[in-house]
Amino acid sequence: MERSGPLAFLQLVGAWTLAVVFPFLHATGRETPFYIAHGATGMRLVVFVVVATLLPPLVAFCAYLLLRRLLGQVVAGRALTATLAGLIALIALPLVARGPLGSPLGAAIVAVLTSAGAFAILVGSAVARRTLALCAAVAPLALLQFLAFSPARELLSARSGGDTTRQVGAVSEKPPATPGRSPPTVVLVVFDELPVHALEDGRGGIDRSRFPAFHGLARVATWYRFASSPGSDTYVAVPALVTGLPPDPDRAPVAASYPSSLFTRLRGSYRLFAEEPETVMCALPECERSGQSRGGLQQLLIDSAIVVANLISPPGLRDRLPRVDQTYQDFLDTAGGSEAAAAEAGRDDEGRLQMKVLNRRGGQALGRPVSAFRAALQALPRVARERPLFAFLHIELPHVPWQYFPDLGRYRAEPLGMIGILGDRWGTNQSQIDQERPRFLFQTGAADAGLGAIVARLRALGLWDRSLVVVTADHGSAFTPGRGRRTPTSDNFAEIAGVPLFVKWPRQKRGRVENGPASTLDIPPTVLAVAGLKADGLAGSDLRRGIPRRTRLTLTPLKGKKVSLSFATFMRQRAALAHAWRRFANGGWERVSTAIAPPALKAAAAAGQARRADALGLRILSLRWRRIGRTPPSPPDRRELRRAQAARRTGAAVVLNVEVEHGPARLRWIGVVAGNRLIGAAPVYEWLGRRFASITSFGAPVSTRQLRNLSFVVR
Incomplete structure (x- = not known):
């Protein structure tokens, strides 16, 4: 069966695109956080998708040419046909419905039969081979759709690595000159997935026995006890608290989508430092960073392979793969299986919840959240005399996976160890959910240790006393049976919206508590006002002038419908949460x-x-x-x-x-x-x-x- 080189290459491109590239780009094009978490933005993203589309077919084609030279056309042609038949079988696997064929054995039977049938057709039909070669035209169409029409297109303008692309429409202002005074240093600390009620002691204060750093902060700062976040997901909540604009799920969390932010407004008079593990809101060349890698090409390839495996596998096999529905990276570190799915339904019929012993290993790495946080602290620059510092620190604690003790020591729970949950949704078994609360509290203790390290670092640099320090979280996390951790409803609104908000004003020595409807949207106008800049066109208000009147609060998810609730109802939910969590509070x-x-x-x-x-x-x-x-x-x-x-x-x-x-x-x-x-x-x-x-x-x-x-x- 004589076959020309170009025809063979086009066949490989067509089969590879239909089996792997198209479903992968279609799925991840709507999940821009996947690429942001891996640092694949700008030209890196273009290079990655082009190489992922063409390199595997090219490698297979080179192997075909080598076989043809060494063993002859017949053997090489049969090997090429077998490869194409295998790719065609991958196209058929996701179509296998639940039931007997969805089991591993059923999937194997389908794969073998499909491969055998495709092999026979390709060997005996020149029309089939030419048709498969024509399918190579899907490759440029898939790339065009991904790069030009999917939400991922917004990532092309984002800075990646050493890219020095400037933000479009960047606005910078200089504060009015005030004799003898200069703008204060500003430090904005954002924790991830931290509901404020988890910090409380059941009596309306911060639990001193478990969270000494938060308790110490409350003694010298203003605590806005009933503060809320307008977004239930990092990728809408962080842009809101950096720009002061209401969350917009249709915008990617990158600078190109938000031309005006705290970074662009402060760039003229402030030295900028940003630690952004999940967003790219500062794309300015003068924005200093810790240099901590987001995982690199190797991690992107590993996680992409796991995504592809989940896309092309039938349910029976997919349940045995690492899960991709709880984080956007490091999927091997957060693996789960079918037993976790059974637990989600509140059942443990065979007693096979896959949870290994929590085993602390002395030689184990710190883990990305803690290592990135420590690198950011070490890289935090001193204030230059001519320009103060604006530092933005996004810390991925106590975000899942829950794997840290309060001293930042790390253990492993393989799989993820979050029993009673599938994806982002809890099951209906309250006892299983309660078993996860201690692990969440332990990791919240790790967040407290991180805050203590930040305060100590600022004191060591001589910045603490005269700085404006804002500590908050992007959103909370719900433990409501039958609901999502971050999917807002009228039942779990306060669990997700209620976030800590502490503001230590420059030279503030004594803490106080405010009970009004503050919001993280108030952070940008407050920072700008303290810096002596205008804050026109923002949704929030300067907290120095008091908390704005808000009778209703709104939560915007990344996907799904917005949920609105009256502030009075929000306060009642917060009180109920404090009562429900009281049994977990106090006592160390x-x-x-x-x-x-x-x-x-x-x-x-x-x-x-x-x-x-x-x-x-x-x-x-x-x-x-x-x-x-x-x-x-x-x-x-x-x-x-x-x-x-x-x-x-x-x-x-x-x-x-x-x-x-x-x-x-x-x-x-x-x-x-x-x-x-x-x-x-x-x-x-x-x-x-x-x-x-x-x-x-x-x-x-x-x-x-x-x-x-x-x-x-x-x-």
Whole structure:
């Protein structure tokens, strides 16, 4: 079967485009955050999509030419036809419906039969081969649609890496000259996915035992207790708090879409520094950065391959792939499977929630959010005498995946470990959702540690006292059964909209609390006013002049409908949240797990009904106590701790097994008991035939800065 070189190449391009390129570009063209998270904007984006379209067919074509030279036309032609048939099978796989053919075995059968049929047709029909070559015309059409008509087109004007493209329509102003005075340094810190009620202690204040940095900030700054965000997603909320304009989900979160922002208005009189892990709102050449990589080409290729695998796989196989519905990058780090999908429905019929033991590894990397944050702190410049500093720090904490302890120590939970959730939507089982709250609170403690590091850095640079420091979050996160974490409804509005907003004015020494309807939209006009610049045409108001009157609040999601709620209803929801979360508040970190341990487990421990592990048929394979935090305990705590450790060495600490019914779900809990005191508890999950548990200690007399984690495996 003689085949010309150009025909073979066009066939490969056509089959590759139909099987992989077109579905990939169609899906990611609407998900611009995927490319922003990887730093693929501007010419990098163009080069990536062009290379991804042409390089694999070119490599396959070169292999075909090499085979033809070494083994002859017949062998090379058959190998080429087999490759084309395999690509055609990939086109058919996503069409397999749920049911028997959606299982891995059914998908394999479909793939084999489709490949065999396509092979036979291509071998015997010249018309089929020429038709496949004509499909190569889809490649330039797919590229044109992606680069010119999809939402991703807005990324072409965004700065990437060392690009020095200036923002279109950039406006810069200089403050009016005031003898003897210069504009203050401005530091804007934005946490990610942090609802303000998680910081509260149940009495209307900030929980000092768990969040000392936020508590310390509240003592010297103005806390706008009922502040809200107008956006429920980073990609609409961050542009709003940088520009002062209402969220617009039709705009990409890049500078080209927002020609006027704090960066463009302050550029003439301020030195600019920006740490933007998820947006590109500062594309000015003078905007300094930490230089922290967003993952690079290798990470983009890995994540793109995972996206393609999810697109072309039938449901039965897709459920076994790393999930791509919870973050926009590092999918291998947030993998999940079919058991997680079953948990979303509130069921654990086979007891196979895929959750490995939370295992802290001393040599493990910090993780991108913490490493990027630390790099930004180190790169934070000193104020030049002739120009003050405007620093924008977006910190991806406590955003999922939840994998940090309050001391910024990292553990791994593979898969993601967020049981009871599929994508962004919680299931209906409240007990499963409650099991995730401690992990969320731990990571919120990590955010507090980050804030403490920022304050310490500003003090070390001599900037703290005379600076305007604004600390907020882009949006919150909901824990409402049957609802999305960031999908606003009238039920979870306050969970998502309610965000912390602290403003430390220059030389402010004493904190105060404001209860009005402040908004993150008020940040840009406030910053501009303090800098001595005009703030015309913005949706918010200067908070120095008081909180504007807002009778209704609106949340805008990245996808879906806007939700509006009266401010009075918002305040009532906030009060209800404070009451509901009160059982998680106060008492330091050792009491976090107490809130979720079932009453039957606590009662059995109090009554002294514990049994030894071997009596239950359980075998402890490993038992490790791990320390978090470096602050030594007080002398009384140390004596109590020695007694507890001695009890464990003599066998007084035993394992208690309790099975608890939660509706259709049946959960087994393991408890560790010293004497008649329950000092640790956790649910047990099965994975690959083994049961795993991670026990967080509580009730044991340890310092509030010494959260101890007991990890073991039972079978």
